[in-house]
Amino acid sequence: MSKTKRAYVCNDCGADYPRWQGQCSACGSWNTITEVRLAASPQVARAEKYAGYAGAAEAKVQTLSAIDLQEVPRFTSGFKELDRVLGGGIVPGAAILIGGSPGAGKSTLLLQTMCWLASQMPTLYVTGEESLQQVAMRAERLGLPKDKLKMLSETNVETICQIARQEQPKIMVIDSIQVMHCADVASAPGSVAQVRESAAALTRMPSSITLRFSWWVT
Ligand SMILES: [Zn+2]
Incomplete structure (x- = not known):
């Protein structure tokens, strides 16, 4: 069929x-x-x-002057510096790529942010690189609140999207995008084709706000 x-x-x-x-x-x-x-x-x-791309609900032509200039309300990540680099906070519906060399602290920063946000909204942290135990141990070491943040260990994008549709998180972290894979794409995780399709599938989800990308940035 x-x-x-x-x-x-x-x-x-x-x-x-x-x-x-x-x-x-x-x-x-x-x-x-x-x-x-x-x-x-x-x-x-x-x-x-x-x-879901560009936030358009329906195709409609309008003049520039007719476009609502009201700013999309952002919500704070709980970290002043992170809010600053995000232009004043997290925009609902945005997909954000966090890049940095290995060991730079991407996972730690996102875990801290998510533990804090979890007390205010539904959250989902998807880990594909580290085990659930490793993440829980890090949270323990950092003294972060662990009772609200929802965790999922998964690398299949279709499964993640399906679970996210049930859980309806307001913010979701994918740690990391280069270990994710779509069944429809024949090449290995981390390849351009896989990263491209995985990111596209996750971006289409209305609830996906945050993506993590840990390709090296030099
Ligand atoms: Zn080429």
């Missing part, structure tokens, strides 16, 4: 091609192009695939 659409994506630069080729024309790398299968019963899949 499902017609499968294929695309070929370069794992180095993310360029895509209608058919496989040995060398990527965009970046010149050899043997980096892998097949990506996009599940498609066309209309439904397409509508769902792009729903």
